[in-house]
Amino acid sequence: MAETADAPERASAFVKGAVELVRATGPLVHCVTNLVSMDLAANAVLAAHASPAMVHAPEEASGFARIAGCVVVNVGTIDALWAEGMTAAVRAAAGSGVPVVLDPVGVGSDRMLVGVCDNGQELLTRVTAAGCALSAVCGAFLAAARPAAAADAAMSALAALAFYGGAADAAAEAIKGRGGTPGPGSMRSELLDQLHSASPQEVQDRSRVQFATIE
Numbered sequence: 536m537a538e539t540a541d542a543p544e545r546a547s548a549f550v551k552g553a554v555e556l557v558r559a560t561g562p563l564v565h566c567v568t569n570l571v572s573m574d575l576a577a578n579a580v581l582a583a584h585a586s587p588a589m590v591h592a593p594e595e596a597s598g599f600a601r602i603a604g605c606v607v608v609n610v611g612t613i614d615a616l617w618a619e620g621m622t623a624a625v626r627a628a629a630g631s632g633v634p635v636v637l638d639p640v641g642v643g644s645d646r647m648l649v650g651v652c653d654n655g656q657e658l659l660t661r662v663t664a665a666g667c668a669l670s671a672v673c674g675a676f677l678a679a680a681r682p683a684a685a686a687d688a689a690m691s692a693l694a695a696l697a698f699y700g701g702a703a704d705a706a707a708e709a710i711k712g713r714g715g716t717p718g719p720g721s722m723r724s725e726l727l728d729q730l731h732s733a734s735p736q737e738v739q740d741r742s743r744v745q746f747a748t749i750e
């Protein structure tokens with residue numbers, strides 16, 4: 536198995552295109568997510584110029600999944616009702632060719648991605664649901680791109696990572712630029728502002744990402 540890394544310039548150009556696509560299409564992202572993350576995940580999807588629907592009721596979940604651009608399933612506070620809604624959503628998505636993002640919460644999944652992103656702020660580990668919100672933003676990128684192949688899906692997810700991590704980097708800079716010290720509270724709100732206001736070109740310029748192709 537040979538591994539080759541794309542040039543960072545091509546990778547960051549891909550990130551810009553992915554951000555433009557989300558902005559142009561404003562896709563519907565159906566999130567079946569945990570109780571803790573609902574607010575931040577919905578706000579992050581909105582800030583990214585996509586449209587969230589937080590729907591977990593079994594009687595509603597399959598209908599929403601069929602019309603969504605992507606279904607994001609997060610098992611953080613799962614119970615029997617949630618599990619039923621998730622199953623209904625995933626089955627309906629699979630039957631309609633709608634991509635699904637699984638956030639297993641507590642289980643590292645970065646190794647499943649093909650590529651490297653150096654954007655991001657460690658402080659986000661002190662903001663609950665920051666990872667869940669990233670999963671929802673990944674859903675927006677997948678919904679906009681509708682990749683047919685797994686490798687393309689991994690690239691969309693990495694573009695989302697660069698977008699989100701880059702927004703966190705910009706948030707820390709903005710807070711410091713105002714003479715402040717980034718903390719969990721200021722980072723949470725400034726992250727949403729940066730997700731919302733960053734232009735595709737700014738995202739590209741800020742991105743520190745490399746895509747690898749596995750042959």
Ligand SMILES: Nc1ncnc2c1ncn2[C@@H]1O[C@H](COP(=O)(O)OP(=O)(O)O)[C@@H](O)[C@H]1O
Nearest residue numbers: 641654655656657659660664665666667669700
């Ligand atoms: N050491 C780090 N350096 C840069 N960014 C980080 C670091 N740790 C976490 N992050 C960012 O913060 C987000 C939330 O982190 P974390 O709370 O560990 O995720 P999760 O909710 O998936 O457990 C990550 O998705 C990543 O964007």
Ligand SMILES: Cc1ncsc1CCOP(=O)(O)O
Nearest residue numbers: 569571611663664665666667
């Ligand atoms: C605190 C908590 N408890 C159950 S799910 C959850 C949120 C987990 O999200 P994150 O790992 O992104 O903080």
